[in-house]
Amino acid sequence: MFKLLNLLLLMCLYSYSGTTTILVSGIKGGNVTLSCGSEDREMVYIDLSRFKSILSCHNEECESENGRVFKEGSCDVVIKDLRFSDAGKYIMRVYYSNTQTELEPQTLEYQLCIHDEISVKKGEDLEMDVLWTSADKVVHWARRSTGQKEDWSRGHGVRRDRMTIRDNNLIINNFTATDAGTYEVLDSEGEILIMMTVTESRTGPVDELNYINDKTTTYFPPST
Numbered sequence: 474m475f476k477l478l479n480l481l482l483l484m485c486l487y488s489y490s491g492t493t494t495i496l497v498s499g500i501k502g503g504n505v506t507l508s509c510g511s512e513d514r515e516m517v518y519i520d521l522s523r524f525k526s527i528l529s530c531h532n533e534e535c536e537s538e539n540g541r542v543f544k545e546g547s548c549d550v551v552i553k554d555l556r557f558s559d560a561g562k563y564i565m566r567v568y569y570s571n572t573q574t575e576l577e578p579q580t581l582e583y584q585l586c587i588h589d590e591i592s593v594k595k596g597e598d599l600e601m602d603v604l605w606t607s608a609d610k611v612v613h614w615a616r617r618s619t620g621q622k623e624d625w626s627r628g629h630g631v632r633r634d635r636m637t638i639r640d641n642n643l644i645i646n647n648f649t650a651t652d653a654g655t656y657e658v659l660d661s662e663g664e665i666l667i668m669m670t671v672t673e674s675r676t677g678p679v680d681e682l683n684y685i686n687d688k689t690t691t692y693f694p695p696s697t
């Protein structure tokens with residue numbers, strides 16, 4: 474216990490300066506690995522935090538605040554069954570023992586982006602549970618000619634018609650072909666948290682025909 478307290482103190486004294494952000498992305502429902510990239514060194518203590526600590530491991534013993542987060546190998550952390558609410562910034566602190574038996578800390582910062590694809594029928598409501606704590610803006614990329622449009626922002630709320638908010642959900646009522654495209658949820662620094670590709674589902678033969686006749690339903694993903 475005394476050792477652990479010392480480690481915690483060291484962590485407090487260690488500043489974040491000089492860290493670079495590692496961009497990682499995963500698919501909703503899938504797994505992602507936050508890799509520390511130092512497999513061959515002896516790791517003593519590891520702490521992963523997001524707003525607060527969510528996983529801490531002392532040698533092989535781990536305590537997790539979230540059953541979906543666990544350590545794999547020497548210091549890789551896996552988050553399984555990804556949800557939109559997992560998107561955002563993570564900070565990992567890893568302590569290695571060096572030859573003088575002193576601890577050598579390393580801080581890694583990750584930005585996790587979650588992708589998803591959804592197909593919606595014309596006239597249905599599209600619900601996207603994307604408005605989590607870090608969400609600052611939602612932009613919509615539709616046709617090339619119209620470019621990017623801001624649909625929602627924390628400061629201004631909903632910025633278009635047929636769109637409502639309920640809890641963490643952004644809802645588009647009475648879906649039409651013009652609502653298809655890519656929706657990006659950005660944090661206050663402009664980093665992408667969630668990228669959702671929405672297509673109009675075409676099932677019946679009548680819909681199929683309409684689609685072929687409608688030359689405007691060609692969508693382009695954002696160039697970035």
Ligand SMILES: *[C@@H]1O[C@H](CO)[C@@H](O)[C@H](O)[C@H]1NC(C)=O
Binds near residue numbers: 502503504553554
């Ligand atoms: C995610 O990880 C868990 C636990 O290791 C595994 O059982 C599951 O098959 C993985 N899922 C995918 C989609 O790879």
